[in-house]
Amino acid sequence: MKDLGSFRYFLGIEVVTSPTGYFLSQTKYACDILSHANLTDDKIVDTSLELHAKFSAFDGVPLEDPTLYRELVGCLVYLTVTCPNISYVVHILSQFVYAPCSTHWATLLCTLRYLCGTLLHCLLLSASSDLTLRAYANADWAGDISDRKSTSVLCAFLGDSLISWKSKKQSVVAHSTAEAEYRAMAHATFKIVWVRWLLSDMDVSFSDPTPLYYDNQSAIQIAYNSLFYKRTKHVEIDCHFVK
Template sequence: MILLLLYVDDMIITGDDHSGIFDFKLFLHQQFEMKDLGHLSYFLGLEVSSDSTGYYLSQAKYASDLLSRAGLTDTKVVSTPLEMNARLTPLDGTPLNDATLYRQLVGSLVYLTVTRPDIAHVVHLVSQFLSAPHSTHYAAVLHILRYIKGTMFHGLHFSAHSTLDLCAYSDADWAGDPTDRRSTTGFCFFLGDSLISWRSKKQHIVSRSSTEAEYRALADTTSELLALRWLLEDMGVTHSSPTVIHCDNRSAIQIAHNDVFHERTKHIEIDCHLVRHHLSAGILHLLPVSSSDQTANIFTKTFPPGRFRDLVSKLKMASVKPP
C-alpha cells in the first residue's frame, strides 16, 4: 500500500516520491521550528517497522507496561480474550472498593485496540462497567491481559503489494446484552489485504428481530463506507465500482433491494432509505456470506479457541518480534 501526503498546493506526494518528500519537509521546516527525527519507529506507544512486504504496527512495549501496572508477573496465559459465552452484568460479583485501577486498565486497553482488533469486542464489554465495576468485571480485565501476555507481539500488517480495493464485512449479535437485550454491531473494512477500520459497539435501540439488528449494523457500515470512500478520494484513491459489503443475513439483503416497505420495516425506515439509496447509486454492493466466513463475527461475540484463531487469521494480523 502506498502512503500518501497532501501537499499545500494540492499536489499529491506518494511514498516513493523522495524529491517531493524532501521539498515538503523543507517547507514545514521553514514554517515551523522542527527537527527531522529520521524513519518512524516509535510514536505515542505505537511501534512501526517495515520490510519489503510492507509496514507493521504494534504496541508490544505499551502492552508490556500495561501488564506490569496490573501486577501480572506470572507466566499464565490464555488462548482467548474472554471465555466462551461469558455474560457480564452490572450486578455480578462484589463492588470494587477502589475502581481507579480498573478504570486505568480499561482506558489503556481501549488505546491498545488501535493495533489489536482481536480484543475490540471484549474491551467494548468491560468498558460498559466503568462507573461501578465489580469483582467479575475486574476478573474479565485480567483475563484479557493474560491473553495479551501470550500474544504480545500481535499487530497490524499493511501490505506493500496489496490492491487498493475496498471491501467490508457487516454483522450483528441480536439481543446479545443480557441486561438490556440490545444488539451489538460489528464491522470491518479492508483496503486490499490490509485491515483499516473496524467497530464493536452496542446499538442504541432494542431490535425486535435478528434481521432488524443486522440491518441497523448494515446502516452503520454504510455510513463508515461513505466516510472511507471520501477520505480515500481526498488521498487520490478513487473507486469507480461499488464497494462490496458482505452480510450473512439474507433477509437484511432482501430488504435493502426491496422498493416496497412492509409493516415489519417501518420502524427502521431511515436505515432502509440510507442503505437503499447508496445501493441504487452504485456506491455499495451487497453480497451474502456464510457465517463461517463472516470476518466481522469477531466484533460481536466470544468464541472457542479454534474458531477465534480462525477469525484472527482473517483479520490479516501479524506477530512480529523485535530483531
Template structure:
C-alpha cells in the same frame, strides 16, 4: 504535521523551512510514536504495541504466568450486579482505559474492551476477573501486529455483523464491522446500537446501515487523497433476510419500523 508527498526533494525542502521557523529535530523514519511501534520492510509496513503491552502487564502485576487462547469466554453475559463491588475501582478504570488505546492496533480485543468499559463506573470482582483474562490473552499474543503490504490493491471490502439483544440489562444489540483496503485492515468497530431491535434482522440491518455510512465517508476520504475508487465496495453480511430487505425494501407491517435504515443502505447501493 504530516507530509503526504512521496517526493524526497520536496519533503527535504519542507523540513528545512520548518527548521527555519521552529526549534525541531529530524528523527528520521518513523519507528515509534505514542506507544505504537512501526517497522518497515520491502514488503510493507507493520504496526504493533508490544512494548506498550509489556508496560501494561507490568502495571497490572499479574500473580501468575498463565495465558489463554481467547480474550473473552464464549457467550458470556456480564451484569452490573455480578460479584462484589471493588473497594477501589481506580485500578480497573486505569487498565480498561489502557486497553481502549491498545485496541488502536489490536482489533481482536475490540469486543471485550467494549463490554468491560461499560462497567468502569462501578466495577465488581467478576468484571475484574474478565479484565485479567484479556491481559492473559495479550501476554500470549504480545507479538501480534497489523501488516500493510505495499502491493495491496485499493479495493474496499467490508464485513458487517450484529448480536441481537446481546446486553442483558437493556436488551440492545451490538453492531460490529471491519473494513479492508485490499489486504490491509484499515477500520473496525464494536458498538452498542442506540435503539432496541425487535428482531435479529433489524439488528443486522442497523449494523449494515452503520457500516454503509462509514464506507461512504471512507470513499470520500480516499477521493480527497487522490485515490480513484470507481468499483463498488463489497459489503458482506451473514443475514440473508437483512440483505434481501436492503436490496428491495418492502413497505409492510414487518419492516416499516426499520425502513429508514433499509432505504439508506439501498440508496448508497
C-alpha cells in the same frame, strides 16, 4: 526543522518498515499495561473472552476500589488502535467502569493474560495489495442482558490490509433479529462512505461499488426490496440510507 530519521515510534505505536509493508504494534505499551496490573507470572490464555459469555452490572461483588480497573480499561481502549482482536471484550469491559464487580475484574485479568501470549502480534499494512475496498458486518441480537440492546461489529479491508474496525452497542432495542442485523448493515454502510471520502482526499478513487459482506438473509432481502412493508417500517430510515 530537522530530520528525525525513519518513522519508528509515535504515540506508543511502533512502526517497522519492510519490503512487505508496514508493521504496526504497541508491544511496549502492552508491556507497560501488564506491569501496571502487577501481573508477574507467565500464565497465558488462548482467548480473551469465553464463548457466549454474558455480563450484567450486578455480576459478583462490587470492587472496593475501582481505580485500577478504570485505569486498565482506559489503557486497553487505546491498545485497540493496533489490536482489533480485543476490541469486543474492551467494548464489554468499558460498560462497567462506573461500578465494576468481581466478575468484570476476572474478565479483565483474562484479557490481560491473553495479551501476554499475543505481545508480538502486529498489524500489517501491506505494500503489495491492491486498493480494493471491502467490508464485513454482523450483529448480536439482544446480546446485552441488562438492556437487551444489540451490538454491531464491522471491519473494513483495503486490499489485504485491515484499516478500520468497530464494536458498538446499538442506540435502540431491536424488535427482531432482522432489525438488529439491518441496523448493523447501516452502520457498516456509513463507515464505507466515510472511508471512501477519506481515501478520495488522498487521491484514491473507486470506479466500482464497495462490496459489503453479510450473512443474514432477512437483512439482505430488505436491502434488495424496494417496497417497504409495515413490519419493516421501523427500519425505513436505515433502508433509505443503505440504498
